[in-house]
Amino acid sequence: MGESAVLVRDMAEADREEVRSLLVRAYEEYSARMPDRWEAYKESIEASVDAEGPKARLVAELDGRIVGSAQLFLGSESAYGRPELDIRTPILRLLAVSPSHRGRGIATEIIRESARRALSWGADTLHLHTSDLMASAVRLYERLGFERAYDKEFYNGETLVKSYRLRLAESALV
Template sequence: MTATPKIIIRDAEEFEQEAIAQIMLEAYQQYASVLSEQRWAQYRDSIRNSVYGKAAHARIVAVLDSEIVGSVQMFLSSEDAYGNPEMGIHSPIIRLLAVSPTCRGKGIASLLIQEAARRSVLLGFSTLNLHTSDMMATAVQLYERLGFQRAYETDIRNGDTLVKGYQLDLRSASLLEDVV
């Protein structure tokens, strides 16, 4: 009988930035065909820049067999996450959740979100936020399955795209059972 490899969720190390950027770009590459060439180039640059930026409170990675296979960034406000204090979000926001296409379906995204939720609770927050768009339908299904609810008041526009806000009530999140 072969042992199932264990997925380790931990903080990213600074020297791992390029590996994280590669996983993120690999994960988000599927949207290149849905976006115009210019929008994809902007999105790709934004993804890469986020890996090297300093605004994130935490950069959480998933490691399988000593290799980074997923990541998520956690910010403590809309000002930190988007440079937009007017949005009025003063609780954690996760951004750029990414799992290598070769490792999808193993629960890695759920583990990364669960860790961000756990950390949010430990910091004294009662909600966890995120933003996504309709082109990320599979991700939306995951978020809703994990208990995120639409937070219409946090919706934003990026050009013609409606970027929908979602929020998880950490006081009643079943995803935190047996974790905190």
């Protein structure tokens, strides 16, 4: 990862605009593949920085700059307004790494800290949701030991939102 270590910490109030910008830059690569939905998705991503619900908002800092972020929710109701998914353990959402800093293990460090926090909150699993649109993210999750949780999947319009879970007691991440 180079000479510098990545520091994963809680987002500070002063980080909000930098995180908002980072999220848009990180997810913008999908805009061409969702032209009819991109503007609404972008607005939702931007609004998430201020929205109620996350138990924790994390940032990854490298050389004093924010290069990654994520949000942790305590379950499917607070994460998606979907209590019927019956997820009562932490859910990782909106994991983002600056496009210019990808491939340096930053996402892995954010996921590692998320897993540690989930354990410290008494959870036995960490969940996340994604879609086929985010193929490189899916490969990362599977490499880190996440497995499909078919019973926690749902559709957003015509898009299958796939569910993955990491069994924390069995994970090499923590």
